[in-house]
Amino acid sequence: MTALPQRPASSTSPWSWARVVYAVFALTVFCFPGGLVDWLDERNVSGWLAAPLAIARGVDAASTALGVKAVGQGLRKWFAQAVGDADT
Amino acid sequence: MLFPTIDFGLFFAFSLALVWSLNSHNTLKKVVLLALSLAFYASWNWRFLLLLLASGAISYFVGLYVDGKARRPFRRLALGLGVALDLGILAYFKYLDFFIAQFLTLAHALGLNPPIDFVNVTLPVAISFLTFHAISYIVDVYRGRLAASRSPLDIVLYISFFPHLVAGPIVRAHEFLPQLDSPRRAGDFSFGENMLLILGGLFKKMVIANYLAVRFVDPVFTDPTQFSRFDLIVAVYAYAIQIYADFSAYTDIAIGVAALLGYRFPQNFNQPYRALGIGDFWRRWHMTLSRWLRDYLYIPLGGNRHGALATARNLMLTMLLGGLWHGANWTFLIWGAMHGVALVLDHAWRRSAAFARFGSGPIARVVDWALTFHFVCFAWLFFRSPSLDAATQFIAGVWTDNGAPSTMPMIVLPLIACGAVTQIVPPQTRVAIGAVLDNRGPAVQVAFGFALLYFIVVMAPSASAPFIYFQF
Numbered sequence: 144m145t146a147l148p149q150r151p152a153s154s155t156s157p158w159s160w161a162r163v164v165y166a167v168f169a170l171t172v173f174c175f176p177g178g179l180v181d182w183l184d185e186r187n188v189s190g191w192l193a194a195p196l197a198i199a200r201g202v203d204a205a206s207t208a209l210g211v212k213a214v215g216q217g218l219r220k221w222f223a224q225a226v227g228d229a230d231t
Numbered sequence: 232m233l234f235p236t237i238d239f240g241l242f243f244a245f246s247l248a249l250v251w252s253l254n255s256h257n258t259l260k261k262v263v264l265l266a267l268s269l270a271f272y273a274s275w276n277w278r279f280l281l282l283l284l285a286s287g288a289i290s291y292f293v294g295l296y297v298d299g300k301a302r303r304p305f306r307r308l309a310l311g312l313g314v315a316l317d318l319g320i321l322a323y324f325k326y327l328d329f330f331i332a333q334f335l336t337l338a339h340a341l342g343l344n345p346p347i348d349f350v351n352v353t354l355p356v357a358i359s360f361l362t363f364h365a366i367s368y369i370v371d372v373y374r375g376r377l378a379a380s381r382s383p384l385d386i387v388l389y390i391s392f393f394p395h396l397v398a399g400p401i402v403r404a405h406e407f408l409p410q411l412d413s414p415r416r417a418g419d420f421s422f423g424e425n426m427l428l429i430l431g432g433l434f435k436k437m438v439i440a441n442y443l444a445v446r447f448v449d450p451v452f453t454d455p456t457q458f459s460r461f462d463l464i465v466a467v468y469a470y471a472i473q474i475y476a477d478f479s480a481y482t483d484i485a486i487g488v489a490a491l492l493g494y495r496f497p498q499n500f501n502q503p504y505r506a507l508g509i510g511d512f513w514r515r516w517h518m519t520l521s522r523w524l525r526d527y528l529y530i531p532l533g534g535n536r537h538g539a540l541a542t543a544r545n546l547m548l549t550m551l552l553g554g555l556w557h558g559a560n561w562t563f564l565i566w567g568a569m570h571g572v573a574l575v576l577d578h579a580w581r582r583s584a585a586f587a588r589f590g591s592g593p594i595a596r597v598v599d600w601a602l603t604f605h606f607v608c609f610a611w612l613f614f615r616s617p618s619l620d621a622a623t624q625f626i627a628g629v630w631t632d633n634g635a636p637s638t639m640p641m642i643v644l645p646l647i648a649c650g651a652v653t654q655i656v657p658p659q660t661r662v663a664i665g666a667v668l669d670n671r672g673p674a675v676q677v678a679f680g681f682a683l684l685y686f687i688v689v690m691a692p693s694a695s696a697p698f699i700y701f702q703f
Binding site for chain 1: 237238240243244247248251254417418422426442446491493640641642673676677680681684685688689690692693
């Protein structure tokens with residue numbers, strides 16, 4: 144008799160889910176840091192978001208230095224031109 | 232705070248860890264979920280929190296009374312009062328100005344000038360979905376389908392739970408309330424499947440729906456007199472894909488988010504443009520609204536129990552009110568009436584001897600699909616047009632061509648094709664890929680989720696359109 148396949152513990156633990164979700168968010172922010180920097184900047188009226196904004200700017204600088212941000216921007220620009228989206 | 236925004240991404244990331252960390256303290260977890268839901272709602276307009284709490288209070292007290300030991304006529308009266316209060320709130324905010332406008336038009340036609348002004352109230356976000364949930368609860372308790380909850384916390388959380396709060400799916404009380412009784416088990420859910428559901432929803436909204444809306448559909452429907460016959464016809468089909476991609480995206484994300492928090496929502500779409508007949512379409516499109524209208528309107532009206540004529544009347548009334556639910560505008564009423572007539576004809580056809588003889592062959596099925604699909608698309612024209620005048624201008628443009636050259640962007644046809652693919656791919660595909668992901672380690676899950684999100688961000692246009700069902 145063949146045993147039913149069991150899902151690994153990592154798939155049934157909400158903490159594993161959370162780690163995957165956070166990692167996906169973090170990688171996306173690293174590749175496209177501009178959105179989060181602008182978002183924090185808009186809301187930092189009285190300086191209460193200064194610390195996260197500084198972190199986001201650090202991530203932006205690291206992404207720029209490694210050329211990751213430029214790849215994302217380039218792909219977005221290329222796709223927008225390919226589909227004729229002049230505003231992007 | 233809309234789903235495909237940084238605001239919601241951060242909100243969800245915070246909620247995910249917080250909610251699961253409290254899983255073994257169920258009451259505290261529900262308090263936190265309610266606080267998160269109220270914060271989510273307050274992000275639009277905190278003043279309407281009172282409305283949400285009032286709706287919860289009405290449901291709680293009416294539920295207790297109709298489930299109590301009072302005599303049936305009194306319980307029935309309490310139920311009627313509760314439903315009237317819920318509908319009264321909806322009517323005040325959503326329909327009062329529409330009815331005042333109709334009354335004033337009629338009065339002016341009769342040479343009268345009654346001293347009545349418009350109320351000009353702001354329409355609260357989610358008021359329709361909130362009303363559906365509230366009515367569902369008290370009617371189900373009255374019918375004995377579930378016992379009244381002794382916990383006001385559970386009732387307010389049921390009505391306000393943030394994944395379904397703004398645009399559904401409409402979750403029935405007997406489906407949701409038992410899930411609040413005990414800690415949730417992550418093992419009951421597939422992480423891979425729900426991650427795919429959320430990312431697929433983001434793709435449908437951010438790429439398909441946004442491009443179609445911003446680049447083509449919105450300009451065409453804003454001033455149809457400037458577009459050629461070809462553009463106008465394509466715009467109708469493009470809108471059919473846009474509204475599907477937009478609305479199914481919202482509910483897919485809602486279902487996925489709820490599942491990752493440990494709560495199961497019902498399915499809301501099942502490849503509706505594959506429908507064979509209008510009855511079949513409504514079993515596939517906004518399925519939770521169709522069930523709601525069937526159980527709380529069509530069946531109480533008599534359903535199909537009193538002969539063909541009464542069935543036709545009940546179908547018409549249900550669809551007219553379903554149309555009016557979408558908004559206080561004649562275009563929605565006409566859209567509802569068109570679907571009502573089509574349902575009556577569909578009902579009669581499927582019970583006829585001709586259908587029994589010819590209806591199941593392959594040619595009949597192709598004709599059935601083609602008629603259904605093109606009828607649904609034609610009806611969307613009225614649904615999308617901002618006014619009856621605009622709809623007639625649109626149809627006149629199809630007739631006369633407006634003498635304009637085609638300006639349809641080249642992206643439109645591939646996007647329509649993309650939308651068509653969503654109707655063909657077997658629904659089990661997502662389950663199968665989800666199962667494969669579940670059986671891989673976190674590294675593969677991260678790589679897969681990141682790759683999909685990366686390409687969605689690359690492809691998303693700079694401008695975006697609001698969710699269509701957000702306004703209802």
